Amino acid sequence: MAYDKFNILQTSAYPLPIENVDTDQIIPARFLKATERKGFGDNLFRDWRYNADDTPKMDFPLNDSKYSGKILVGGRNFGSGSSREHAAWAVYDFGFRCVISSFFADIFKNNCLNVGVLPVQVSEEFLQEIFEAIYDNPKTEIKVDLPNQTVTLMSTGKSESFEINSYKKENMLNGFDDIDYLQNIKGEIQEFVKSRPF
Amino acid sequence: MSNTLFDKVWDAHVVRKIEGGPDVLFIDRHLIHEVTSPVAFLGLKNRGIKVMEPQRTFATADHNTPTINQHLPVKDPLSANQLKALEENSAEHGIIHWGLGHENNGIVHVVGPENGITLPGATIVCGDSHTSTHGAFGAIAFGIGTSEVEMVLSTQCIMQPKPKKMRINIEGKLNKAVTPKDVALYIISQLSTSGATGYFVEYAGNVFEEMSMEGRMTVCNLSIEMGARGGMIAPDQKTFDYIEGRKFTPKGSDWDKAMEYWKTLKTDEGATFDQEYTFNAADIEPMITYGTNPGMGIGISQSIPKADAIKGGKATYEKSLNYMGYDEGDSMIGKTIDFVFVGSCTNGRIEDFRAFASIVKGRKKADHVTAWLVPGSHKVEAQIKEEGILDILTDSGFQLREPGCSACLAMNDDKVPAGKYAVSTSNRNFEGRQGPGSRTLLASPLVAAAAAVTGKVTDPRELMAS
Numbered sequence: 001m002a003y004d005k006f007n008i009l010q011t012s013a014y015p016l017p018i019e020n021v022d023t024d025q026i027i028p029a030r031f032l033k034a035t036e037r038k039g040f041g042d043n044l045f046r047d048w049r050y051n052a053d054d055t056p057k058m059d060f061p062l063n064d065s066k067y068s069g070k071i072l073v074g075g076r077n078f079g080s081g082s083s084r085e086h087a088a089w090a091v092y093d094f095g096f097r098c099v100i101s102s103f104f105a106d107i108f109k110n111n112c113l114n115v116g117v118l119p120v121q122v123s124e125e126f127l128q129e130i131f132e133a134i135y136d137n138p139k140t141e142i143k144v145d146l147p148n149q150t151v152t153l154m155s156t157g158k159s160e161s162f163e164i165n166s167y168k169k170e171n172m173l174n175g176f177d178d179i180d181y182l183q184n185i186k187g188e189i190q191e192f193v194k195s196r197p198f
Numbered sequence: 199m200s201n202t203l204f205d206k207v208w209d210a211h212v213v214r215k216i217e218g219g220p221d222v223l224f225i226d227r228h229l230i231h232e233v234t235s236p237v238a239f240l241g242l243k244n245r246g247i248k249v250m251e252p253q254r255t256f257a258t259a260d261h262n263t264p265t266i267n268q269h270l271p272v273k274d275p276l277s278a279n280q281l282k283a284l285e286e287n288s289a290e291h292g293i294i295h296w297g298l299g300h301e302n303n304g305i306v307h308v309v310g311p312e313n314g315i316t317l318p319g320a321t322i323v324c325g326d327s328h329t330s331t332h333g334a335f336g337a338i339a340f341g342i343g344t345s346e347v348e349m350v351l352s353t354q355c356i357m358q359p360k361p362k363k364m365r366i367n368i369e370g371k372l373n374k375a376v377t378p379k380d381v382a383l384y385i386i387s388q389l390s391t392s393g394a395t396g397y398f399v400e401y402a403g404n405v406f407e408e409m410s411m412e413g414r415m416t417v418c419n420l421s422i423e424m425g426a427r428g429g430m431i432a433p434d435q436k437t438f439d440y441i442e443g444r445k446f447t448p449k450g451s452d453w454d455k456a457m458e459y460w461k462t463l464k465t466d467e468g469a470t471f472d473q474e475y476t477f478n479a480a481d482i483e484p485m486i487t488y489g490t491n492p493g494m495g496i497g498i499s500q501s502i503p504k505a506d507a508i509k510g511g512k513a514t515y516e517k518s519l520n521y522m523g524y525d526e527g528d529s530m531i532g533k534t535i536d537f538v539f540v541g542s543c544t545n546g547r548i549e550d551f552r553a554f555a556s557i558v559k560g561r562k563k564a565d566h567v568t569a570w571l572v573p574g575s576h577k578v579e580a581q582i583k584e585e586g587i588l589d590i591l592t593d594s595g596f597q598l599r600e601p602g603c604s605a606c607l608a609m610n611d612d613k614v615p616a617g618k619y620a621v622s623t624s625n626r627n628f629e630g631r632q633g634p635g636s637r638t639l640l641a642s643p644l645v646a647a648a649a650a651v652t653g654k655v656t657d658p659r660e661l662m663a664s
């Protein structure tokens with residue numbers, strides 16, 4: 001499924017300074033029953049966002065009207081646990097295009113890149129500065145520049161560069177996905193199959 | 199040149215290397231289930247393409263299936279819809295499908311090895327993170343997301359950067375009542391849930407060599423819980439004996455040819471790893487978790503660590519203990535429990551039920567405990583009956599359910615109620631994993647059995663003949 005191209009994103013952000021946020025929290029298993037990719041944003045962080053009677057928990061950042069933007073800033077080891085891509089869909093569907101953390105779990109990071117959410121890994125120190133800046137001023141903006149691979153806290157001008165492999169970067173810039181690439185080399189794959197012993 | 203087991207298998211599957219990007223990796227076996235495949239099939243439909251290698255694809259229904267009355271129609275319309283989608287998509291693309299009630303049906307990572315789908319030296323993927331289980335056979339196996347399921351369906355390939363390599367060695371003699379589950383929980387407690395992120399792990403040392411295939415599967419299964427992409431163990435005679443003659447195992451001259459290759463699958467002397475750890479078997483005791491991630495585990499006789507002794511976020515640690523209703527410094531022994539779950543692709547195989555039965559035999563289930571005993575597959579279920587284990591369970595007041603993932607992820611009706619404590623042989627103790635508000639203590643089948651008959655966290659060694 002193709003997604004919107006990503007180039008430079010400059011918006012305010014939601015803070016979620018919790019470590020080891022696992023994908024069971026991002027989207028609980030009971031919401032995985034769809035056979036279409038629709039409506040997952042409503043259940044993003046469902047059990048942290050809503051009480052058992054479906055009323056919103058007002059102290060949860062996603063329910064706090066002072067926060068806004070297309071960037072989610074999370075604590076270390078974000079996205080651990082289950083491989084469910086639904087977690088990345090929910091993040092995208094809610095309106096996020098970028099997640100910033102000091103460390104990501106592997107599969108979640110992959111899934112994000114496959115669905116058009118840019119995972120940006122920063123130093124722990126910078127992450128804490130970003131959290132503080134958001135708490136000081138919830139409207140503070142962060143600029144994520146994919147072509148130059150930099151992330152900048154606009155209020156202080158502090159900037160860090162981030163890693164992304166050049167192939168994935170090209171995909172994100174153009175809104176391509178891996179299947180487009182693989183389809184194009186199908187002949188080569190069909191040749192390769194013949195060499196497999198089982 | 200000296201190579202690792204991992205390098206040998208990985209390199210043999212690289213179709214193309216992309217400069218500055220991932221490898222295009224060929225996939226030998228693709229396992230699918232009802233929850234993470236429907237959207238991938240929808241993607242194929244939208245692109246107007248067919249499954250490239252349907253004979254390398256295997257479908258089983260497991261994630262949201264009921265574990266009682268499987269012969270009746272599935273009540274939850276959403277679950278029923280996913281099951282129907284799996285059946286229809288499989289039929290449309292010519293994929294083998296083991297639906298509810300089929301003799302080969304069961305949890306995807308249990309039925310793969312049982313049917314000889316899992317082979318040494320193969321690449322295996324599935325839209326479930328515990329695909330790492332299959333590494334027990336010397337395969338490279340890992341979990342993938344739905345976009346990747348679509349990739350493999352359409353091109354039998356996946357795009358992956360090659361992970362770094364880690365080796366974990368454990369030598370020595372395991373203590374009494376220490377099972378493969380305890381070994382794995384111990385490693386995770388030492389490395390943390392992110393300690394192996396970015397790595398593929400090879401387990402080495404006499405402890406793994408002496409372990410049964412079931413035990414190796416349990417260990418490899420839990421690799422993902424320390425962040426690793428997967429884990430693997432070099433195949434040996436035990437591996438070959440296990441797979442020989444199974445449904446999809448190569449036969450005749452194909453078997454001989456394969457055997458020749460499989461025997462080369464071990465890490466060469468002098469091959470290097472990016473990271474290596476060595477632990478002593480004697481340091482491991484029966485384990486239990488007290489928090490909300492699998493790294494928060496301790497030896498059952500120890501007490502919950504103080505927040506000051508914890509590396510990393512204190513606030514997160516306190517949030518976790520608060521959720522569990524525990525205090526730092528508490529002893530785990532004697533904590534009351536409400537539920538016991540034996541099952542999942544971690545501990546839902548025959549050995550696990552044998553272990554459970556060895557402790558409950560001649561004892562009674564504690565009155566206040568609800569126990570869900572869920573075999574990993576119909577084959578396991580049949581074996582439980584054949585070996586007389588069912589009689590032991592019944593005499594002790596337990597019932598056996600029908601196979602499926604069940605309370606491992608609680609997508610079906612097997613949900614632990616809010617606030618209740620469950621000792622579980624599954625793999626994740628995340629908040630709400632076993633039902634909204636549920637509290638999970640991960641442990642081995644022996645610890646689960648001790649809890650089931652006493653109604654509280656109990657050291658299984660106390661209930662075992664010396």
Ligand code: SF4
Pocket residue numbers: 260261305306307326327328542543544602603606607625
């Ligand atoms: S038992 Fe649990 S971990 Fe295993 S396949 Fe099922 S849901 Fe996944």
